[in-house]
Every structure is written in structure tokens, then in C-alpha cells.
Amino acid sequence: MKRRTLLQAGLGLALGSTLTAGADASRRKRVMLLLYRGLTAAEQGFMDYLRARLEVEFIVRDAGSDKSRLAGMVEEARQLRPDLIYTFGTSVTVATVGTFSGRDPKLHISDIPVVFNIVADPVGAGLAPDTQSSLRNLTGVSHLAPPAAQWQALRRFGSPRKLAILYSPNEKNAVLAAARLATLARQDGGQVQAEAIATAAGQAPDPASLQASLARLLASQPDWLYLPSDSFLIANAAAVVQQAHQAGVAVFAATEEPVRQAGALAGLVSPYYAAGQFAAHKAAQILNGKKKAAELPLDTLARFTYLIHIGSARVLRRYPPLGLLRYAEIVGS
Numbered sequence: 612m613k614r615r616t617l618l619q620a621g622l623g624l625a626l627g628s629t630l631t632a633g634a635d636a637s638r639r640k641r642v643m644l645l646l647y648r649g650l651t652a653a654e655q656g657f658m659d660y661l662r663a664r665l666e667v668e669f670i671v672r673d674a675g676s677d678k679s680r681l682a683g684m685v686e687e688a689r690q691l692r693p694d695l696i697y698t699f700g701t702s703v704t705v706a707t708v709g710t711f712s713g714r715d716p717k718l719h720i721s722d723i724p725v726v727f728n729i730v731a732d733p734v735g736a737g738l739a740p741d742t743q744s745s746l747r748n749l750t751g752v753s754h755l756a757p758p759a760a761q762w763q764a765l766r767r768f769g770s771p772r773k774l775a776i777l778y779s780p781n782e783k784n785a786v787l788a789a790a791r792l793a794t795l796a797r798q799d800g801g802q803v804q805a806e807a808i809a810t811a812a813g814q815a816p817d818p819a820s821l822q823a824s825l826a827r828l829l830a831s832q833p834d835w836l837y838l839p840s841d842s843f844l845i846a847n848a849a850a851v852v853q854q855a856h857q858a859g860v861a862v863f864a865a866t867e868e869p870v871r872q873a874g875a876l877a878g879l880v881s882p883y884y885a886a887g888q889f890a891a892h893k894a895a896q897i898l899n900g901k902k903k904a905a906e907l908p909l910d911t912l913a914r915f916t917y918l919i920h921i922g923s924a925r926v927l928r929r930y931p932p933l934g935l936l937r938y939a940e941i942v943g944s
Contacts, residue, residue, distance in 0.1 A: 640666065641670060642669050642670070642693055642695050642696075642697060643670040643672065643688050643693040644669060644696075645672055645681075645685070645696060645698045646671065646703065647676060647699050647702060647703050648674075648700075648845075650671070652867075652887065653754075654671075654887060655884060655887060656887025656888040656891065657697060657887035657891040657894070658887075658891075659887075660891035660892065661894060661898075665899075672687065672688075676842065676846065678702060678781075685706055689720055694724075695723070695725070695894055695897060695898055696724070696725045696726070697725075697726050697727075697728065697894065698726070698727045698751075699729050700727075700730060701733075701738075701783055702783075702842070704727040704730055704736075705737075705738065705783075707719065707720055707725060708748075710738060711737055711738060711740055721747065721748055722748065723748065724748050724749075724903070725748060725749045725904065727751030727752070728751055728754070728886055728890040729840075729886060730751060730753055730754075730784065731754070731784035731787070731839070731840040733751065734909075735783075742908055742910070743908055744908065745905055746905055747905055749904050750893050750904045750908070751890060751910075752889045752911070753909065754880075754881040754883065755788070755865055755866075756865070756879045756881065756915045758788065760915065761792060761863075761865060761879050764863075764879035764917060765835065767932070767934070767935055768876075768877055768931055769932075770801075771796070771801055771835045772802060772834055773801065773802045773803075773831065773832070774801050774802070774804070774837060775806070775860070776793055776804070776806070776837045777808065777837075777838060777851070778805070778806075778841055778844070779816050779843045780808065780810060782841050782842060784839070784840055785839045785841035785844070786807075788840060789805050789837075789839050790805075792839070793805050806824050808821050808843070815843070821850070821851070822850070822854065825854050825855070829854065832858075832860075833860055835863050836855050837863050838851065838862060838864045838869055839865050845866060845868050848864070848869035851869075851873070852869065852875050856874075856923070861876040861927055862875035862923075863878060864877075864878035864880070865878060865880070866878065866880055867916075871918065871920075874920050874922060874923045876924060876929060877920070878917075879915050879917050880915060881912045885912060893907050916940050917940065918939065918942055919936075919939045919940070922943035922944050
């Protein structure tokens with residue numbers, strides 16, 4: 612059974628509900644999950660790991676991709692006082708704990724341990740001064756391969772002469788990732804056109820602005836379109852890939868879903884499920900009293916998966932070099 616099917620079957624619940632495991636309430640730990648775009652394989656991995664080791668009650672809240680709901684979720688967590696808070700993504704984590712230099716005790720939580728997951732660049736986002744320690748009640752997992760590794764992975768498929776990068780201007784992690792990959796490509800002599808999805812001031816991107824911004828990028832006929840870790844783009848990856856394919860442009864993604872589910876041609880990724888289990892390993896140490904959050908480093912998974920969507924390779928007639936096939940995972944049909 613595919614992991615996505617497991618996710619749907621194992622989490623047949625409405626967001627905003629409570630899940631319990633085990634019967635001993637005196638030993639049970641309460642863990643609150645603050646999410647941005649619904650339950651993903653990352654949460655499945657997180658909960659599976661903890662369920663196997665602890666008596667645990669999960670309290671799940673989801674912003675539904677609406678940042679205006681985050682403050683209310685954080686306040687509810689403050690009132691409920693769970694034993695630990697799990698946060699998904701940069702936006703939710705910053706809303707929950709603030710940046711290292713910009714914490715506000717009236718808005719942010721500091722007296723409950725927080726474990727973040729699927730944060731692209733925790734230091735760049737200002738969550739911690741470095742990856743050795745957050746120096747506060749926070750630890751977590753980054754799911755991204757380093758920008759240099761992503762660029763080298765893209766080059767192994769075929770050195771791009773012209774690279775297009777699309778990102779959401781209201782997602783700091785995406786802005787940082789786009790800038791770093793653009794720098795690497797230019798240092799290698801590539802042409803780069805990076806474009807933020809056009810939005811009204813203070814507004815989130817929408818499908819219409821996405822289509823228009825992408826059309827401008829594709830008009831320059833790039834060799835590749837790069838999608839950073841970007842919640843809006845991940846949610847709309849199928850539309851992005853379809854529009855890119857109509858223009859004959861291959862898509863390289865920094866995250867798993869656009870390749871597996873939407874047909875991006877390739878990506879160097881960390882499986883969300885594995886990232887969730889790694890985050891849960893940290894959470895278990897905190898819940899068992901073995902470590903404080905500040906004593907646990909901010910980590911990235913040690914191994915990444917090179918995904919190639921063979922169906923998209925056929926559509927685009929862009930096939931990977933034979934050397935890649937020795938270690939890449941082939942998906943799609």
C-alpha cells in the first residue's frame with residue numbers, strides 16, 4: 612500500500628480533532644500538532660513513531676493555508692498547555708515561537724517545548740543562531756537537501772543553460788531557497804530568471820496570479836523550472852507542472868510531492884514520512900525527560916532520494932543519463 616494511502620486510511624479524522632493511543636491517562640502525553648496545509652506523510656511518520664513508543668494523545672489543528680488563523684491556533688496551544696507542540700513549516704513555526712531575535716512573550720510560546728518539521732532553512736528563517744542549538748525551547752528537522760546538493764543533482768540530469776525559478780513572496784523559506792539556488796546557477800555560468808508570484812500587497816498568491824507569473828517565466832523558454840519548498844506551489848504543483856509541460860519545460864522540485872504526485876520530472880528530496888519520524892525521535896527524547904529541546908541540534912536527514920518521474924520523461928522526451936539510473940528512484944508510469 613502506498614504511503615499516501617496509508618495516510619488517508621490511518622488518519623480518518625477531521626482536522627481539529629483529538630487522537631489517543633493507549634489507555635493509561637496518567638502516563639499519557641499530550642502532543643499538539645499545528646499544521647498549515649492539512650495532514651501530510653510527515654505527520655503520519657511523526658505519529659506512527661510516537662504511538663509505537665509512548666502513551667500519547669494528539670490534538671490536531673490546521674490553518675488551511677490561511678496565515679490569519681495561526682495566531683488563534685497558537686493562543687489555543689497556550690491555553691491547552693500540551694506536553695509538546697509539533698509545528699509544520701516555517702510560517703507556523705515562526706508564528707508559534709517567533710524568531711530568535713524577535714520573540715514577543717505576548718504572542719509567542721516559550722514555556723512549552725516545540726519540535727518543528729519541514730522547515731527549509733531554520734537558521735535563515737531566524738529561528739536559531741545556528742544548527743547546534745536553538746538556545747531556547749525549540750528543536751526540529753529540516754527536510755531539504757542543501758542548495759549546493761540540489762544544484763549538483765540538477766546538473767547531473769543535464770547542465771541547464773537557462774534556469775527559471777518560481778516562488779511565493781510571502782513564504783520566507785521559498786524566498787531564501789530561490790536566492791541561493793540562483794546564486795549557485797549564476798556562479799556556474801547559467802542564466803537565471805527568478806520570479807515571485809505577483810500578488811497584491813499583503814495578500815497571498817492565488818491560482819490566477821500563479822498562472823500569469825508562470826506564463827512570463829515560460830515565455831523565456833528555460834531548460835528547467837525550479838520549484839523550491841513552497842507550500843503554495845506544492846498545493847498547486849499539478850497545475851504548475853501541466854503548464855510547464857505544455858511549454859515543453861521540465862520541472863525540478865526541492866520536495867517530494869511535486870514529483871510523486873504532480874509529475875515534476877525530477878527532484879532531490881527527503882521523504883516526508885522519514886522527516887516526521889526523525890522529528891518524533893527528538894520529541895520522544897523530550898517527552899521522556901532525557902533531553903531538553905535546546906540540547907538537541909537542528910538536523911537535516913543524512914540521506915536524500917533522487918526522484919525521476921518516468922512518465923514525465925516520456926512526455927517531454929527528456930531521459931536521464933544512464934549513470935543516474937543506478938541510484939535514482941523511478942516513479943510514475
